[in-house]
Amino acid sequence: MEKYVIVGGNRLSGTVRVSGAKNAVLTILPACLLSKGVCTIHEVPRLSDVFVMKEVLECLGAHVEFTGNTMVVNASRISTLEVPEKLTRMMRASNLVMGPLLSRFKQVKLAYPGGCSIGSRPMDQHLRGMKIMGAKVTEKYGYIEAQVTKLTGSEIYLDFPSVGATENLMMAAVLADGVTIIRNAAREPEIVDLQNFLNGMGAKIRGAGTDIIKIQGVRELGSTEHTIIPDRIEAGTFMVAAAISRGDVCLENVIPEHIEAVIAKLKEAGVGIEEKGDCVRVFYQGPTRGVDYKTMPYPGFPTDMQAQIMALMAISEGTSIVSETIFENRFKHVDELRRMGADIHVESRIAIVKGVQRLTGAHVEASDLRAGAALVIAGLAAHGATVLEKVYHIDRGYERFEFKLRGLGAQILRVNGDSKGPHNRKEK
Numbered sequence: 001m002e003k004y005v006i007v008g009g010n011r012l013s014g015t016v017r018v019s020g021a022k023n024a025v026l027t028i029l030p031a032c033l034l035s036k037g038v039c040t041i042h043e044v045p046r047l048s049d050v051f052v053m054k055e056v057l058e059c060l061g062a063h064v065e066f067t068g069n070t071m072v073v074n075a076s077r078i079s080t081l082e083v084p085e086k087l088t089r090m091m092r093a094s095n096l097v098m099g100p101l102l103s104r105f106k107q108v109k110l111a112y113p114g115g116c117s118i119g120s121r122p123m124d125q126h127l128r129g130m131k132i133m134g135a136k137v138t139e140k141y142g143y144i145e146a147q148v149t150k151l152t153g154s155e156i157y158l159d160f161p162s163v164g165a166t167e168n169l170m171m172a173a174v175l176a177d178g179v180t181i182i183r184n185a186a187r188e189p190e191i192v193d194l195q196n197f198l199n200g201m202g203a204k205i206r207g208a209g210t211d212i213i214k215i216q217g218v219r220e221l222g223s224t225e226h227t228i229i230p231d232r233i234e235a236g237t238f239m240v241a242a243a244i245s246r247g248d249v250c251l252e253n254v255i256p257e258h259i260e261a262v263i264a265k266l267k268e269a270g271v272g273i274e275e276k277g278d279c280v281r282v283f284y285q286g287p288t289r290g291v292d293y294k295t296m297p298y299p300g301f302p303t304d305m306q307a308q309i310m311a312l313m314a315i316s317e318g319t320s321i322v323s324e325t326i327f328e329n330r331f332k333h334v335d336e337l338r339r340m341g342a343d344i345h346v347e348s349r350i351a352i353v354k355g356v357q358r359l360t361g362a363h364v365e366a367s368d369l370r371a372g373a374a375l376v377i378a379g380l381a382a383h384g385a386t387v388l389e390k391v392y393h394i395d396r397g398y399e400r401f402e403f404k405l406r407g408l409g410a411q412i413l414r415v416n417g418d419s420k421g422p423h424n425r426k427e428k
């Protein structure tokens, strides 16, 4: 299994370009199943999750070409409405094919994606919305099956602004009969990107980015060309890497308003940040201070940045209190940071981080994607070498991670494998 070896102590400097957003592409690729035409998508990051989603589309019968960072999907013909269990289990986001298949073909069957290491992640909000629109949904033997004669535009109030439920229901509603209104919808930028993509195919959706989304059903959707928004979590991760290494880094291809909550917290902690158009400069301007933060749905502080900032807090002056309100099991990086010398105490969904003078390189393991990113960040600042196991978690969400970090001056190597990661994966 591949691992990273990171030798800490180098100040990061230079420029890094942020890739297209994983969470946008993971909903836009399933949305291609709604189209009778050809969808050309630019800025698609070469991530292992993207390759899994490509395989899902291909298993359903779509034709997919992936060259560089452009993907062309032709789902005009589909050969099955059942997603193989092996694929649904590999990735939570595979559940996002449900809305499009039900909407266009009136039927879908997939294995329950199940829980994952950060929490149980049920799908009740997705399924309740589909039932309100008229679908018959059965959950048996680990499978979800849904079918409908005709989806009907309806009013759906989400109990929680779930990102996946909002996306699945938007996609279910685009070909439904009449108007669907999703209230208490998630407001994440990836949902706005999905709306723009669907409208490009001929859908009639307004309101994404607010908590009320209105979808006027249309008869069919056609071809489109779309560019994925920059990945705000990758941007935030590089910001923290720059800050912890006392560096001076310019990030290109960033939409600063998508990461205002992260920028505000880093500034409060004493990190220098300057915004210039779609570039952001992050620089050291003295020791950082511990700050408190609480994860919230967008535009609140993103849960997907909780672990990375905790690595910075671990060597900042004073104490910070971190509250995780989105996922019940998202502190798995804490034990690993402790191995590196961090002073962190967890009580239920709160972590109390007391800043220490320095971290020390250790043998640690990534339990999930962002925990892995946090440990890389910690390794950049640690004294000595850190060996990070289970790098495959990081490959889910960071394109050319070690290459980008090395370009900024970090000492990080991938060992035990082909040293390439998914970005160099050969096409079938």
Ligand SMILES: CC(=O)N[C@H]1[C@@H](OP(=O)(O)OP(=O)(O)OC[C@H]2O[C@@H](n3ccc(=O)[nH]c3=O)[C@H](O)[C@@H]2O)O[C@H](CO)[C@@H](O)[C@@H]1O
Pocket: 022, 023, 024, 026, 092, 093, 119, 120, 121, 122, 123, 124, 125, 126, 127, 160, 161, 162, 163, 164, 165, 186, 303, 304, 326, 327, 328
């Ligand atoms: C591919 C993708 O876009 N993943 C993101 C998406 O995941 P995902 O779409 O799975 O996250 P949700 O917003 O749905 O989940 C948030 C919370 O709602 C709960 N919930 C969700 C659906 C449901 O039917 N019932 C229910 O109880 C979940 O268990 C969790 O506690 O948003 C998360 C929250 O910002 C991010 O961390 C993930 O990176």
Ligand SMILES: C=C(OP(=O)(O)O)C(=O)O
Pocket: 092, 093, 118, 304, 369, 370, 397
């Ligand atoms: C939790 C994440 O992703 P996913 O929903 O794909 O598991 C993440 O990106 O941090």
